Amino acid sequence: MHDPNAIIDKLGGTSAVAQIFGIKPGSVSEWRHTGIPPARLMYIKLAYPELFSSASTPTNHEPATAAAA
Template identity: 60%
Template sequence: MDKPTDSQIIDRLGGTTEVARICQIKPPSVSEWRVAGIPSARRQYLELLRPDAFGHLPAAKAHAIGVLVDSRMSKRALRARLGLSTDAHLAKVLQLPVEQVAAWPEEQGVPGLPQVLKILGVQPEQPAAEAAQNDPDAERVIQVQVA
């Protein structure tokens, strides 16, 4: 595990503007953190969201966790993993309406939403682009020689 500087952490989180958006503050405040240090309460919040940016969770392990989230992790387990006690806290962290998160069954798998994967540091895989022209009979066409 490495011990990144506050500036490196901000870069790993997506840069000054992204950290400002996450914390719902203005970018100049985050710029000050690069020199003065990330305030303790903000550091705890960001570390909860993205432990990999702080060197606590390797990216490969974050990906493995993300794969498990969409298929097997319950809402209760996700809250426990993130250290949250209520659906309101989970909704705030995921930036979703409280009603939506509250509607998820407590012991069934949570949806593999981009917000859930992002919070665990996993980038969702992009679907492969389909060919522009897809001829269903392309394999059945043969060359015919005419005399």
């Protein structure tokens, strides 16, 4: 199972992830406690596969723009 806090932090934090999905930061903040919803996690895995490879540890990942998403 993936740690939602680590994923959110690697993507730039709560506000950055909220911007990626076009939702309110409070919704993403809730994911830190309840887990990332499966459909959102699937998108993250496809859009940011480097977050899930053991060989890579990104330090400053730029969030996707609305046009790219």
